[in-house]
Each structure stands twice: as C-alpha cells, then as structure tokens.
Amino acid sequence: MADLPDIAAHRLSADALRANFGDAEPPLTDAQAVVEANRCYFCYDAPCIQACPTGIDIPGFIRGIATGNVKGAALRILEENIMGGTCARACPTEILCEQACVRNAQEAKPIDIGGLQRHATDHLFDAQIQPFTRAAPTGKRVAVVGAGPAGLACAHALSRQGHEIVVYEARAKAGGLNEYGLAAYKMADEFAAREVAFILAIGGITIENNRALGRDLQLGELTTQFDAVFLGMGQAGVNALNDDAHPMDGFLPAVDFIAALRQADDKSTVPVGRRVVVIGGGNTAIDAAVQSKRLGAEDVTLVYRRGADDMSATTAEQEWAQTNDVRIKRWARPARLHATDGAVRSVEFERTKMGADGKLTGTGEFFTVDADMVLTAIGQTFVPDPVTRDANAVLELDRGRIRVDADHKTSLPNVFAGGDCVQGQDLTVSAVQHGKLAARAIDRLLRS
C-alpha cells in the first residue's frame, strides 16, 4: 500500500468540513459594524474611493451603516458595483481601498471596509429587497458572452436602461470565477448563486448556458443578430508546466481542482492527496493550497520560483496560507515530475536565484518533494480563437488579449469587451467596472 499514491476523499468529518468551508471571516455583527463604521473619518475626497476600481462612495455607505441607514448603504455600493457582495468577500482590500485608508497612517489599522460592505449588502440580500427597476423598453437587444462578473455587470446595467439582454455562458452555471474559481470559504452559503439570482431578478436578462463562443455560436452571427455585443468570456486556458509534462494521475491545474471543489455539494466527496504540492505564486495557488489543507491533506507545500515580494498573492493571502499550515517554499522552480505507474509521486525542484543580469537563474542545486497530488497554478491565458478565427468578425488583440479603448470598445463597432479577456488587474472588482463602463458606452451608442 505504501507504494500507491494516497489520494482519497472523506479525509475529514462532515462537521470539520462544514467549519473549514464555512465563512473564512465571519460577518460583522450589527454592533461590530456600528463601532467600525464610526471609526471612519468621512474623509474629504476620500482616498479609498480613488483606490476602488469601481469607485464606490465608501465613506458615504459607511455613514449609512453608522446612522442605521443600512439599506441606503447597500444601494450606494450596488449603484457602483452590482457585485458588491462578492467584492466584499473576495477583493484584496489590503491592496485596494483599505491600503488607502488614512487610518493606516495614524494607527496602522484601516477601517474594515470589506467587512462593512458585506454587512450592508448582506442586509439587502437577507431582507430580500430588490431595489432596481428597468426603464421603458428600448427594443434594443444586446448579446453578452460570458456570465461572469464583467458580463453580468454589463447585462444588469443595460437591463436597467430598458435593453433586452441575452447572455451566452459556456459553463452550466452563471457566475464565472465567482462560482467556479474563488475559494469556497470566501463564498460560503452559495453566495455566488444568490448574487446571480439577485442580478437576474431585475428581468430582461436571458441566460443561455452551455453555449460557448467559437463552438456553439460565432461572433459574426452575434454582431448581425444583436444591436451590440459585449464579450466577457474570461480566460479559458491555463499555462502548462512545461512541454514534456505529460498527463498523469494526480497532476492537474489548480483551477480544475478548485472548480470541482466549488461544484461539490458534499465537500467530503472531493479527493485530495495526503501530500500536495502546489506550484505558483498567485491567489489561485494560495486558494488551491489552503483548500487542499482544509479538505484534509496532511502536508501541503506551495513552491514559487521567486521571492515573497514577487508573488502576486498579497501578503495577507500568503499569511493566510501560512496560518492554514501551508508550507511556502520560495526560490525554487520545478525541474521534473516523477511518476510511477502513470501517477505522480514527487516533484524535483531546482533552487533559483536572481542573476546579475536581473534574470532568474537556476543554481544547479536540486531537491525533491514527495507528492500524491500536484496542482499547477502558473497562470491562466486568454484563448483568442473565438474572436480571431471567424472571418466575419476579427478583433485586434493587445498583448494576447482583446484590445479595447477607454469605453471598452473593441476594434469592431458595436463590439465591446471587459474582464479577464482584456488587459487589467484580473480581479472581480475590475471586471465589474469594465462591464459597467462598457454598458454606459453601449447605452450611449444604442440611443445615438
């Protein structure tokens, strides 16, 4: 038995899994929220607003919490960011709004903006308030490709203006990375699905699932059938480890592991290795490592080829991994995978250093980490074919992604794009902003 890879489900009790995949950070109580809200100085021309990709009036909504106008607070948030609920949970606030908080300068403790935003938006969801209504029908129809944050934000904003929207989604569920990609403990209690339902409740938005651009429909068709098109299909590809990393059991992209975990109603059915190695330095790597640990993996090692400051995972995310007993090894890159009987058994790493020329180089020193499961999280890629292969509608690219202008208009008239399929921060909050800006431009176009 000792020779067989140890990949198994049911490592932890149902109670342990429920705790591990419940809210990573419990919501603020009403009393906590009021105390925290009263810490906000209500800054003039507040730096937190400038730091928010969607420009939420943060002091404004916090004042609503302080005064007991929680519904007003929620509306202030959703007016700028219809996915304020997800962003409250998933935003790296430590490098956005909370980093800009003036309280940092005073006492190194910013306002818990994320927690307060969640408090306000949860209030609206819990009260089942639907605050949005649609303008009179315009008769205009817009196709949206991808039911992720960018697409749904765009669809919602356009529906408010009275346009009819059809959303084509490649996967079985709407929500994009909110549904398939974010860590389960950030989106507890089916929050992604509840938020999608909230967004769709405005009406005027039809979602067609399992319809992928380039496979089931073509961009050229959409441009002729609709008055405008918004592309928010995200990144369908993942970077491969290296060319000769052939398929083997226990070796898979971290995004696939996370998606399977997110979609499992019963987390105990998700298999995980006893010893897991995660390769990568971004939030996906962190999420894969921590969720492996929380599924019951015994040893989880995250290996990144450069130093802590180079990791795209924030310091807070790195600390989160470490407090979840994930071992982070830096300055090492994978050299080869060792397999037995088609199943991965270990990863051999070469230590790295920064060369005098500023390039990363191997030191020639190697070490091996035993592994029952190896998850790669070395970046996702935009697959351009659907927007470059249809001769009727070919879009220009910008460094491998769809080129857009400030209005998120592509090189084709009536076609707009946003989210991870264009250049940007690859965050939910940025995608929402793209969808919002594109919707404004599309609305202007349709009314012109």
Next chain:
Amino acid sequence: MADLRTNFIGVRSPNPFWLASAPPTDKEYNVVRAFKAGWGGVVWKTLGEDPPVVNVSSRYGAMSYNGTRIAGFNNIELISDRPLHVNLQEIKAVKRAWPDRAMIVSLMVPCEEASWKKILPLVEDTECDAIELNFGCPHGMSERGMGSAVGQVPDYVEMVARWCKQFSRLPVIVKLTPNITDIRAPARAAKRGGADAVSLINTIQSICEVDLDLMAPTPTVDGQGTHGGYCGPAVKPIALRMVGDIARDPETRGIPISGIGGVSTWRDAAEFIAMGAGTVQVCTAAMHKGFRIVEDMCDGLSNWMDSKGYTSIDQFVGKAVPNYVQWEQLNLSFKTIAEINQDLCIKCGLCHVACEDTSHQSISAQNVDGVRRYEVIEEECVGCNLCAHVCPVDTCITMVTQAPTGPRRTWKEHPNNPMSPNFVGEAAE
C-alpha cells in the same frame, strides 16, 4: 502625594467625590457599596413626606453618540419612594458605620413652613452632616409645586433656606435648577436666606429621543412619555458655565459650591474645582460604569495635582475664575492661526472641507506628486480653531499665537463700538 481631603462647610470627606442625590444613593445597600469602593461622601436620595411617592416603571432615557452609549442621560424617576422612617434609620446606621464619610441628606417637602419644621428634627436625629434642599428636580415633583417649581422662584428659595437655618443646626446646601434664565438669581436668594452653600446643576428638562415606531418620547410608559431631567457628559459644559457664573458674581463670590453635571473623570472634577467648586457630585458615570470609577478619579486627580505642585484641593479651587470674563473684556488684538504638522497629517482632508464649506476658505487642498496635501492660507485664517477640533490626529493642527495686531484693546475701547470713547463714527472702516 496630594492630599485629597476636603472640608466643605464643615463637612469633612476623604476626597471631593460625592455621589449625587439619585438612585445610587437610595438605600443603605448601595451607599455601603459606594463607601467600600472609596467614595468620599453621598447625598442621600431625596426624602419627602409620607406617604411616599410612587414611581413609574420605565424610568431612564439615554442618548448614544456615534456608538458611544450614554453621552447624555435622562430620567423620570421621582424622589425616594420608600417610607421616611426606613430611610432615616438606614442613614443613621450608615453614618455610624462610616463616620469619616460625608453624609448629606437631600430633602423635598411642600413649600410650607410646617412641613420643613416637621422633617428637619427627624433628619437631624440621623447625625448626618448636612442637608441639601432639592429645588431642582424638573419633572413630576415640580408639577406638585416642589423641586424646580421652588428653585425657579428666588423668593421661595430664600424663604425655605431661611426656614431650614432657623429650624436646624445642620449646614444647608441649596441645590439649584438650571431650568432658569439666570442662575445667579436663585444663588443670590439662597445666600440671602442664609444657605451655607449651593450645589448645581440639577438636571435639565429634556426629551432624549422620540421612538419613531411608537411615536412617543422616550422613555415610554405604556406608549407615552414625559419630559425628564437631562444629565451625563453632555451637560458638563452647561454646568461649568453656571458654576462659573456664581463663582465670579460679586454678590455670591466665595459661597461654597458643590459642582454637579456630567462629572465622569478626575479631569472633569478638576475643571469644576478650578471653576469654583469645593466638591463634586457624580451620578451618571457611576450608573454607567459602577462605583469603582472613583478609584481612578482619586488616583488621577492626585497624580495631576502632584504634576502641578498642588498639595491640597483648596490650592486650586476657583483658580480659573479670574480668567472667566465677559466677552467685552477679551483682547481683540490677540491673534492666533492654525499650523498643520505635515509629518503628522494623515491626509483625511477634514480640516480643508470644514474650512472650505463652513468657515473661511483658509486651508488649501493640493495634490503634490499624487499625494494629498493641506496647507493653511495664513492671510485668510482668522484663528477660529475649527480645523484643530475636526482634525482626528492629536497635535497635528495647533493654533499658534501670533504677534498681536496692536496694543491690547477690548470691545469697550474699540473704535467700532459706538459706546467706546474711541468711536470713530459711521464712516470708520
């Protein structure tokens, strides 16, 4: 180590902190707990004639401010609702057990000579140290011609004070109501009547809040509310002014004052004492946090006195009174302007928007290389202090005294004042 002992109109107490006549001093159990905690004295909750009054259920209202509870507090409770003899027995027992603590008995009976003549010997028999005449209670009792209904009529104040001096050997403290236009009038009346001291302020008529569901003032009693008496930290500024007015009034100057009104800390107490109080009385802070707050009150006051070189309380009683003047005595040639310490500034912009929106447009908002920067426009600054008050960082904005704009000159001498000998007429600029 400073000596906190006080001798107030012959009443000695180990420290100047007394509990005011109120629920915390309603009975032996509470008062013994207070003395164990270290309070210097108590003013026993007001005694009245039998049969005792009846109190409502639901008695207190409170005002929270920005999440801080009980910034202000109000009550609709009346005087002691226990039989007179029970209170008298307990007062006597407690005073005997705690002879070093001040025991003052608060009284309120109808404004008739016979009533006072009857109760005073009974009180004297308790061996208490003094009596305090409750001419302040602004709710309930005032509707029956007692409490503030007496305190609002100086002639009555004088008359009752005189009766008490006549029918009792006990020192008399007259407790004043702030629900009056000029606090000096009842204070002068008390002095004319022979009172040994005044205490103030009693509570201020108030409605703390309106319950927007019940559409009634709080605290609500079966769906209705009545005005109450306001106290707690929010009333301290009002109380300080009234204490100061009596302390500096030529007619009442020197009359011993027991200061009351929002005293929560040693610093509050020091301020009241500096404005002329010989002792202070506390209620709301104790009701909020319990009796043990007195430990820091004594400790803090003592440490502050040490730091200032005061060895006894009387060394700073009234020390701020000479500097409490009429507006017309202020020097109009004095000038101060704001200075922002850029190293301490956290860039919140509150100083800018406060000045820009509501004052003199004398703090500029700039963006220097992407960093927000706020600077005082010195020639526009009138030295109003607003920015220093709104700034959330201690000592970031300070008001810096400038060279005077001319020789010391008050309104009395100012050329714009038609009553001034220097008046220059309408054309003056």
